[in-house]
Amino acid sequence: QLQLQESGPGLVKPSETLSLTCAVSGGSIGSSYSYWGWIRQSPGKGLEWIGNIYYSGTTYYHPSLKTRVTISVDTSKNQFSLKLSSVTAADSAVYYCTNTRGVVYFFDYWGQGTLVTVSS
Amino acid sequence: EIVLTQSPGTLSLSPGERATLSCRASQIVAGNFLAWYQQKPGQAPRLLIYDTSTRATGIPDRFRGSGSGTDFTLTISRLEPEDFAVFYCQHYGSSPQAFGGGTKVEIK
Numbered sequence: 594q595l596q597l598q599e600s601g602p603g604l605v606k607p608s609e610t611l612s613l614t615c616a617v618s619g620g621s622i623g624s625s626y627s628y629w630g631w632i633r634q635s636p637g638k639g640l641e642w643i644g645n646i647y648y649s650g651t652t653y654y655h656p657s658l659k660t661r662v663t664i665s666v667d668t669s670k671n672q673f674s675l676k677l678s679s680v681t682a683a684d685s686a687v688y689y690c691t692n693t694r695g696v697v698y699f700f701d702y703w704g705q706g707t708l709v710t711v712s713s
Numbered sequence: 714e715i716v717l718t719q720s721p722g723t724l725s726l727s728p729g730e731r732a733t734l735s736c737r738a739s740q741i742v743a744g745n746f747l748a749w750y751q752q753k754p755g756q757a758p759r760l761l762i763y764d765t766s767t768r769a770t771g772i773p774d775r776f777r778g779s780g781s782g783t784d785f786t787l788t789i790s791r792l793e794p795e796d797f798a799v800f801y802c803q804h805y806g807s808s809p810q811a812f813g814g815g816t817k818v819e820i821k
Contacts, residue, residue: 640758640801640812655809656714689757697805699748701769703757 595620597690597704605684605711611677615690615704622671623648628693629666629673632700635686643688645696646673653696680711715740715804717813725821732789734816736802741782743806749778749787752815753798761800762787792818 601613615629622629630645644654646664654662658677666673677684688709692702716739726732736747745765750758760769762778765785775790789796797820802813 639814640803642810642812653808695805697746697808697810699746699760699763699803699805700750700758701760701763703759706757 595692595702597692597702599688599690599704599707601707601709603708603710605680605709606713607681607711608679611675611680611684611709611711613675613688613690613707613709614672615674616670616672617692618671620692622666622673623668626694628653628696628698629664630691630693630700631664631675632689632691632703633684633686634689634706635683637683638686641686643675643677645693647696682711685709685711714809715742715807715811717802717804717811719800719802719813719816721816722814723817723819725819726792727821728792728794730792732787732792732796732818734787734789734800734818736780736785736787736813738783738785738804742785742804745781745785746804746806747778747780747785748803748805749776750801750803751796751798752801758801789818794820 596618598616628645631643661678663676687706689706690704691700720735749762752758766778777788799815
């Protein structure tokens with residue numbers, strides 16, 4: 594059974610870069626037809642897709658975030674990461690890492706989520 | 714971008730009753746690629762239904778998805794105590810995929 598676990602700082606200062614990592618267990622990040630990604634959830638914006646990455650490194654980002662988002666994969670560690678730059682309070686949310694079978698697809702595996710607060 | 718609007722915002726029902734949740738899209742959802750999720754407090758969303766009407770693995774048959782085009786429905790035939798939660802729809806017929814705002818099903 595595939596399991597995903599997010600990790601990273603719970604508090605980030607405004608204008609800095611939010612960095613999170615998702616460790617994958619129970620499966621290989623290099624599996625065919627596996628896309629790894631991030632979704633966030635906040636009271637104000639609800640559930641919001643951030644982006645996906647294929648193990649080869651090809652990335653797909655939400656248009657509203659693409660200038661600030663970088664998703665990368667580390668196949669040697671079986672993990673992938675999210676970086677969101679120039680954060681503001683509006684980026685405060687629970688961040689989930691996900692697994693899906695396509696660039697645009699439903700999400701059948703989710704991490705437990707990690708709360709990130711942007712505050713000075 | 715397709716915007717999904719869910720209604721009602723809150724549904725107050727008793728165990729054993731039928732729940733009908735609506736998800737309306739601002740444009741036609743290509744392929745009727747629409748999914749439903751259930752989320753309980755402190756947990757990640759759990760996939761219930763995909764491709765409008767296909768139940769995910771392990772999902773009981775009291776959950777039924779239907780609809781096409783811009784109007785979709787999740788029906789829970791007889792509410793069990795563990796069903797009370799927030800439900801979200803998600804389209805994945807085009808990019809960017811997006812979620813609705815959710816419907817909370819609470820115990821009356």
